[in-house]
Amino acid sequence: MTHEEAAEARLLAALIDAHQQDCAQLSRVLHDEVGQILTAVGLQLELLRLDFREQLPALDARLAAIQALLETAVSRIRRISYDLDPALVEKAGLAFALEQLVGRYRQKFDGPLRLMVDLPERLPDDVAKAFYEIADRALANAVQHAQTPRIEVLVHPSAEGSVLEVRDWGVGFSRHPPGQKIRGLGVLLMEHFAARAGIRLSIESILGQGTVVRAVRPNASVSSRATRD
Ligand SMILES: Nc1ncnc2c1ncn2[C@@H]1O[C@H](COP(=O)(O)OP(=O)(O)OP(=O)(O)O)[C@@H](O)[C@H]1O
Ligand SMILES: [Mg+2]
Incomplete structure (x- = not known):
């Protein structure tokens, strides 16, 4: 590698490090904030379902369908958050x-x-x-x-x-x-x-x-x- 190429590679690596910090932050927000909120919503729905399933049997199936959609969203968010996390190697x-x-x-x-x-x-x-x-x-x-x-x-x-x-x-x-x-x-x-x-x-x-x-x-x-x- 020439001096010029080495300087170019150092600059690129610094840019990549900065980009990875942004990704780390986004990954944290998705996982810790968005993911947690959706999980909490799922739990609330479960409580609602248990409370009302005898009085309103039709609600039971509807709530279960919403919960299934939420679970899909949570697992997609987890996946994206993993993919974005530059610290995945250290963590996992x-x-x-x-x-x-x-x-x-x-x-x-x-x-x-x-x-x-x-x-x-x-x-x-x-x-x-x-x-x-x-x-x-x-x-x-x-x-x-x-x-x-x-x-x-x-x-x-x-x-x-x-x-x-x-x-x-x-x-x-x-x-x-x-x-x-x-x-x-x-x-x-x-x-x-x-x-x-x-x-x-x-x-x-x-x-x-x-x-x-x-x-x-x-x-x-x-x-x-x-x-x-
Ligand atoms: N596994 C490979 N098989 C065939 N050609 C390859 C392979 N790896 C690299 N090359 C050749 O070497 C060149 C340089 O690879 P390099 O990864 O440095 O740059 P690039 O892939 O062209 O661009 P960038 O990585 O920036 O997207 C490539 O353009 C390609 O011609
Ligand atoms: Mg390449």
Whole structure:
């Protein structure tokens, strides 16, 4: 990355951080305020139903139908609030957050999109967050550019450390075509998030065969051994 690109990526990351703060606030309002109020309305309806069901049997079914609608609204609001919450990784763990993310990409991608997470230990929050951000951009690219029949997202331990891989079997690309700079933000941001969390990032792509985005967070013992050697 050139100095210019690094400055650009830092600026973008600051903008993304600010955007994420706005999302966090909206997510809180939806969950804690709107969601709670609707839940309270549902409880009041339930009390009303119980109080009047003998005197007004017709009301019983009507109230139950309204309650069912309310429950749908509450669960939609919960879902949106989750999707918006940038702290989901910290709160619910990487595996859960990745499931939500992959679920969103499944709606934009027709082929199979598999997620396999094997994490014996919880990753530090900053690493988990960076894995999530990298997976998000790598998935966006696989869905938008790869024309791939399928996509896999893997998180697993290895001898080098904790690994995240996003694989596709699509058209591939050459990262630095002669005379042409990659101008997208995705790759730049993946590199930035990786560098910030001490993650090694590699993007291997073979034309006509596909692309593997690989992020490795070295084990503490592996890196100290590397320093000793
Ligand atoms: N998985 C992939 N398969 C095929 N081409 C890819 C893949 N990932 C990236 N590319 C190519 O690399 C370019 C740069 O990717 P990058 O994510 O940086 O930018 P972008 O996707 O074009 O734009 P943005 O991410 O800002 O929406 C893409 O335009 C695309 O040509
Ligand atoms: Mg992109």
